[in-house]
Amino acid sequence: MGSLGPYQRKLKVAVVGSGNWGTAIAKIVAENAAANTDIFEEKVEMWVFEENVEIAKDSPHYDPALEGPQKLTDVINRTHENVKYLPGIRLPANLHANPSIEDAVKDSTLLIFNLPHQFILKTCEQIKGKILPYARGISCIKGVDVNEEGISLFSETIGKTLGIYCGALSGANIANEVAQEKWSETSIAYDPPHMDSKAPTPQRSPTSSQVDLVQFQHRDTSGEISKVKLQALPSDYPPINHDALKRLFHRPYFHVRVVNDVAGVSISGALKNVVALAAGWVDGMGWGDNAKAAVMRVGLMEMVRFGDKFFGATIDQRTFTEESAGVADLITSCSGGRNYRSAKHSVERNLPIEEIEKTELNGQKLQGTLTAVEVNSFLKKQGMEDQFPLFTAVYRILQGTMQVAEIPSYIER
Amino acid sequence: MGSLGPYQRKLKVAVVGSGNWGTAIAKIVAENAAANTDIFEEKVEMWVFEENVEIAKDSPHYDPALEGPQKLTDVINRTHENVKYLPGIRLPANLHANPSIEDAVKDSTLLIFNLPHQFILKTCEQIKGKILPYARGISCIKGVDVNEEGISLFSETIGKTLGIYCGALSGANIANEVAQEKWSETSIAYDPPHMDSKAPTPQRSPTSSQVDLVQFQHRDTSGEISKVKLQALPSDYPPINHDALKRLFHRPYFHVRVVNDVAGVSISGALKNVVALAAGWVDGMGWGDNAKAAVMRVGLMEMVRFGDKFFGATIDQRTFTEESAGVADLITSCSGGRNYRSAKHSVERNLPIEEIEKTELNGQKLQGTLTAVEVNSFLKKQGMEDQFPLFTAVYRILQGTMQVAEIPSYIER
Structure with missing residues (x-):
């Protein structure tokens, strides 16, 4: 050069x-x-x-x-x-x-x-x-x-x-x-x-x-x-x-x-952790690869929708569906990331995820559980919980007010 | 009712x-x-x-x-x-x-x-x-x-x-x-x-x-x-x-x-098998989840490009990136499908994939190897091999004219 x-x-x-x-x-x-x-x-x-x-x-x-x-x-x-x-x-x-x-x-x-x-x-x-x-x-x-x-x-x-x-x-x-x-x-x-x-x-x-x-x-x-x-x-x-x-x-x-698309690249990195929790639960239930792929696909669509609703003017939905920060990072996080693994263990051992956080992560909170709660408080204030059924289901399962087995019927439309 | x-x-x-x-x-x-x-x-x-x-x-x-x-x-x-x-x-x-x-x-x-x-x-x-x-x-x-x-x-x-x-x-x-x-x-x-x-x-x-x-x-x-x-x-x-x-x-x-989008739904189901071979090889190399997600993302983009080039008038690229027939089926096929597993084994055991077809599939050809060859003959005739570097790499690896280790540099741009 x-x-x-x-x-x-x-x-x-x-x-x-x-x-x-x-x-x-x-x-x-x-x-x-x-x-x-x-x-x-x-x-x-x-x-x-x-x-x-x-x-x-x-x-x-x-x-x-x-x-x-x-x-x-x-x-x-x-x-x-x-x-x-x-x-x-x-x-x-x-x-x-x-x-x-x-x-x-x-x-x-x-x-x-x-x-x-x-x-x-x-x-x-x-x-x-x-x-x-x-x-x-x-x-x-x-x-x-x-x-x-x-x-x-x-x-x-x-x-x-x-x-x-x-x-x-x-x-x-x-x-x-x-x-x-x-x-x-x-x-x-x-x-x-x-x-x-x-x-x-x-x-x-x-x-x-x-x-x-x-x-x-x-x-x-x-x-x-x-x-x-x-x-x-x-x-x-x-x-x-x-x-x-x-x-x-x-x-x-x-x-x-x-x-x-700065917003798309940034929010992908947060929201994928919420989807990874759902993927971990579904895998923990033993529902198979197709159910896991389904929950990932629905999660990806909610990421797109979230970007579109709140950053509509500047976002490019292809960031989520085509870029490493989007679909690829989602795939990795749902394959073996910490959020995925902890969620899977929590179903397999029938323990709340906070127990996993306590016993396996020295009490450190998972990024996905923090983000799920934050995103829900925001969506609730916007009156938009029902437009994001998977994010809402993840929040409710964390709160203990919904069962993992209810995910398919809750997101069915 | x-x-x-x-x-x-x-x-x-x-x-x-x-x-x-x-x-x-x-x-x-x-x-x-x-x-x-x-x-x-x-x-x-x-x-x-x-x-x-x-x-x-x-x-x-x-x-x-x-x-x-x-x-x-x-x-x-x-x-x-x-x-x-x-x-x-x-x-x-x-x-x-x-x-x-x-x-x-x-x-x-x-x-x-x-x-x-x-x-x-x-x-x-x-x-x-x-x-x-x-x-x-x-x-x-x-x-x-x-x-x-x-x-x-x-x-x-x-x-x-x-x-x-x-x-x-x-x-x-x-x-x-x-x-x-x-x-x-x-x-x-x-x-x-x-x-x-x-x-x-x-x-x-x-x-x-x-x-x-x-x-x-x-x-x-x-x-x-x-x-x-x-x-x-x-x-x-x-x-x-x-x-x-x-x-x-x-x-x-x-x-x-x-x-x-009939064309998108149909060609997704064929092309994902080609990508699954690449994902299996990458996993067989032990390159980790991020490399696998990268090869899947690149494959998804080539599926989109393929649809756009050859079915441009009728195709909706969101079929690939947002629908079950597209991204979700790709994820499943790259997680545990037959094409993925056989490709992974072929690297792990250092055997050509035809050997795996012979010994583990009773001589039945994998859908992915058939499609990779068919797609390549079509792309070659169109003079478009270089616009689909991952599909082309898969074909060449099957032919023995390229090594799996060359995938990252071959698709780099």
Whole structure:
């Protein structure tokens, strides 16, 4: 590729977060930054929440010259391995672990967010005003924030807090498998207003290049819409468009499709967990593969309907039925994911699912049970429970007011 | 329901075929005919290819008064069980086994075809001119007839031969599970020209009720189109429309969605077997659930593309992505179907798939391997192999000119 591109500056990438999935994604973008130095700075920053780690004496990374606990960032930068959160995986040498989030993001044009969702707001507030005003973001955080009042996309929370545009990445991916370079696919959704030079022109966006306002649509019952002033990327940078994102994320073992539908990609990742509970119950009942496929199909249709009802203006239903973030992630989650397995066990052992959460997940709540309750409170407030019979059945079964055996008759129409 | 409907005559149903799936479907339509006598004759005919059966002395159906081999139709009518092809399942008393196909179909308004595809043409020629000229058909025969020259739908073969309109039924169904009333879903596609009173009006059909011509589009490279004169159903019959078909096929354990897209429903049932081979290979490689979901998603997209390229005028891509005949049947076939299992074994044991066919299937060819070869010869002739990389990869792996490990790079784009 070389550095003969027509742009005076290059895109600099920072990954915010360094857990299991954060480090796996950082590995990918660092590999691609090194392979595409015509548009990317080779060095990629990864913010690491600093902690001390002990290196065991039998570890290949043990260094007798270094005694006692060591800083995780130092270990990563010395050994090129995140020994704590992604052990056994060699990271590219151009990936730099940085304990200072401000330093990691300060001159980056592309911020990749990959941290537990409960830390998003706090983290964004910490770097607010300390990033390039024309930076762009990609959220790799699964799911959405649903409550009785409305649905927020994490990408919108990030975008609103920082005053930047933020897209989303989601797909049928398991961090460890991606890190081991087992083949999978993912979806990236990115659809900023047409203001960056050579950015793709989604049909529904304004065509004028003078636009500097993005309307973040925070969907709630009050119809509140937050507006954020966006700054265009200076023209001496390569444009941050679908092509650039594909070059940053696509690997031979990690196939990327870039689409425009941020809401669809995000809500798929939340709602599929609700469907996975139903699939697990049906399998636990021993009803066979066809019944399971039926409940998955009905669930997929309710995901489409949910998107259409609440994000109708911006959603593309093919995100659910054709993309990795949709149908493929649903298939994976209903094959062996945690929600599916726990639901299956709960039927097989005739235990409420909270018992499984207590005994097998150390009391941690399943994402599917949380989302099912949140989605139901929202649907109930909208008076729409009966338009989503499978989601409603899942909620009622969790509440103990419906039996799994009633699913077919309840969703029959 | 009673018999207080506004119509002087009722719809009479005959099932042509009485194998495993034929008998399971006959059970359903007989149950529904008995429950909906306002529009259906209660008695349902089922044509049975006559043969002699021996009833074992320890069978509950053994009758010491009857010595030696008995006729299968007599046994079915006496015991209400198809002891040969669907043993252990109680059939409704209003289902009549008839050894004479001419007698079974002669005054039936609805003919349900459910027999092995190699017998379709011969059977239709046998009853040609001996049925009601305004009868309608539903083909429950899976798949399509593909060769180098083109693709024929079995429903079209039936319709052309008999001079009637024929729809199709296909879904994620296993005969024995449906017979045992395990819950599943299916798709029925039915879209005749708008000539029967109160028939649904598909947007693409002529709106005049005077139409008496149906163009059966036999898709081949010569562009041949066969036309068949259709007779309207007399107005003293209840109309044969989506509602009537739902009342005839939908059961609490067998959920039916009726759509217009006959081609989509039919070709899904063939192409999913090709995808199931790829899913089996990927699983055999131990690449994990995400790789399998990826190959299924890519396969689903090629099914959509295939429909769009070759049946573009009549196809609805949602048939593939939203209906039981599409995505759900694909999921089932990639979970535990014969094609999937054989492909998985062939990788795990490092044997060509023909070896598996020989040793585990008594030399019977898998539907998926046959279809993969047929589809490839057609695509090759169209010069379109590279637009269907997964289908092409499956063919080449079967031919031994590509390795399973090459799938990700071959379909990468």
